[in-house]
Amino acid sequence: MTNYYQKEIETIPREELEALQSERLVQQVKHVYENVKFYRDRMIEAGVSPSDINGIQDLHKLPFITKDDLKDQYPYGLLGVPLKDCVRIQSTSGTTGKRVVAFYTQGDLDIWDECCARAIMAAGGTKKDVVHVCYGYGLFTGGPGLNGGSHKVGSLTLPMSSGNTDRQLQFMTDLGSTILCCTPSYAFSLAESIEERGLKGKIKLKAGIFGAEPWTEEMRKDIEELLGIKAYDIYGLTEISGPGVAFECEAQAGMHIQEDHFIPEIINPKTGEVLPAGEVGELVFTCLTKKAFPLLRYRTRDLCKLTYEPCKCGRTHVRMRKPMGRSDDMLIVKGVNVFPSQIETVLINQGYRANYQIIVDRINNRDTIEVHVEMTPEMAADPNTYKEACEAKIAKGLLAMLGIKVNVKVLKPKTITRSEGKAKRVIDKRNLYTQQ
Numbered sequence: 409m410t411n412y413y414q415k416e417i418e419t420i421p422r423e424e425l426e427a428l429q430s431e432r433l434v435q436q437v438k439h440v441y442e443n444v445k446f447y448r449d450r451m452i453e454a455g456v457s458p459s460d461i462n463g464i465q466d467l468h469k470l471p472f473i474t475k476d477d478l479k480d481q482y483p484y485g486l487l488g489v490p491l492k493d494c495v496r497i498q499s500t501s502g503t504t505g506k507r508v509v510a511f512y513t514q515g516d517l518d519i520w521d522e523c524c525a526r527a528i529m530a531a532g533g534t535k536k537d538v539v540h541v542c543y544g545y546g547l548f549t550g551g552p553g554l555n556g557g558s559h560k561v562g563s564l565t566l567p568m569s570s571g572n573t574d575r576q577l578q579f580m581t582d583l584g585s586t587i588l589c590c591t592p593s594y595a596f597s598l599a600e601s602i603e604e605r606g607l608k609g610k611i612k613l614k615a616g617i618f619g620a621e622p623w624t625e626e627m628r629k630d631i632e633e634l635l636g637i638k639a640y641d642i643y644g645l646t647e648i649s650g651p652g653v654a655f656e657c658e659a660q661a662g663m664h665i666q667e668d669h670f671i672p673e674i675i676n677p678k679t680g681e682v683l684p685a686g687e688v689g690e691l692v693f694t695c696l697t698k699k700a701f702p703l704l705r706y707r708t709r710d711l712c713k714l715t716y717e718p719c720k721c722g723r724t725h726v727r728m729r730k731p732m733g734r735s736d737d738m739l740i741v742k743g744v745n746v747f748p749s750q751i752e753t754v755l756i757n758q759g760y761r762a763n764y765q766i767i768v769d770r771i772n773n774r775d776t777i778e779v780h781v782e783m784t785p786e787m788a789a790d791p792n793t794y795k796e797a798c799e800a801k802i803a804k805g806l807l808a809m810l811g812i813k814v815n816v817k818v819l820k821p822k823t824i825t826r827s828e829g830k831a832k833r834v835i836d837k838r839n840l841y842t843q844q
């Protein structure tokens with residue numbers, strides 16, 4: 409039996425859903441035009457006024473907003489309400505130059521929690537469950553999002569945060585956790601530890617809600633088998649709220665986008681043209697109900713496709729398939745967003761030149777990241793240069809910049825192959841995205 413948190417809205421006939429979206433869009437456009445100078449200026453520039461937006465059929469008239477706009481408007485330029493009405497911020501993982509700070513009113517948090525509650529119930533969650541949340545807590549949205557969702561469902565919530573495997577396993581076995589929420593890589597790592605310690609008979613897990621990074625069907629199978637659970641995918645991004653923008657139901661055939669709150673579009677990333685359903689392109693979101701940080705036509709850079717085919721679970725909301733790649737150069741390593749430009753900044757600041765390579769792999773379902781960089785000829789000629797000390801210093805700089813541990817290899821000058829065209833800086837051996 410399908411388990412819903414808000415059955416009426418989750419299974420609403422599409423015609424009614426579209427009418428609701430139209431009504432909300434008209435209100436939202438008015439809200440941002442009146443309260444956010446950035447939107448007003450952009451709309452005037454594009455020759456659109458709120459009276460031109462009479463429903464979702466007019467969405468395409470609005471200009472796009474990009475991550476660069478968020479950077480330019482940092483920190484308060486996109487606020488839709490007075491700061492005194494905001495109660496929380498969250499921020500993107502491990503970045504400095506590209507940091508996004510998102511604001512929430514209490515109402516925004518309630519909606520976000522409801523979105524996560526829908527995801528938990530779609531994974532079979534009830535009041536009787538023990539929801540073990542080991543996404544990071546703090547600025548990252550994973551922990552707070554699933555935590556809030558679990559409270560709404562009424563489940564017992566374990567706010568574990570990430571790391572400290574011994575403690576995770578102790579609580580999991582002692583308190584009988586039934587639903588595990590974390591990145592798929594951490595789920596795999598926990599599964600391995602459970603096996604190694606012979607704890608499989610002691611765990612009561614039945615489901616997992618895994619997201620925040622790309623993962624394959626093969627990895628899903630491995631985790632399901634090792635833990636004896638059903639593994640559900642969950643998608644979201646800080647800019648739009650956090651986890652729960654879309655979630656998988658028991659059909660495991662794409663993630664339902666919560667269309668009463670977010671309108672998705674798929675566009676050609678080069679031209680901005682809106683593409684018909686079923687075509688692969690960049691995913692764009694318009695927030696219909698968020699008040700503090702209301703993004704309209706936000707370009708996510710995630711490539712994917714949508715299907716409006718009815719789903720077996722009875723939910724009518726459109727489904728997105730797993731993201732199939734990025735239209736920018738962002739990597740997600742160990743669940744953390746990493747831009748090659750950040751790595752370059754650390755290297756250049758420490759006196760290296762841009763002769764470097766980033767090698768990312770997933771070995772035994774665990775991400776690894778290695779940076780190879782050449783010494784400058786001056787460093788190589790200096791008898792006081794110690795390779796190991798240089799490597800340690802770079803690794804420290806990268807840890808501070810990215811928040812993750814990176815293996816560093818400092819090489820002799822001229823050892824990294826020079827390219828004749830664009831330099832191939834990133835070698836991602838993971839094959840995380842399937843292209844069909």
Ligand code: DLL
Nearest residue numbers: 501550619620621622642643644645646650651731
């Ligand atoms: O990762 C929010 C989140 C937390 C989602 C917990 C799910 C679970 P950001 O750090 O802002 O937010 O990163 C957002 O992560 O644009 C995608 O590229 C990627 N991503 C998120 N979920 C998935 C997923 C959180 N299920 C960026 N599959 C997004 C593939 C995902 N990629």
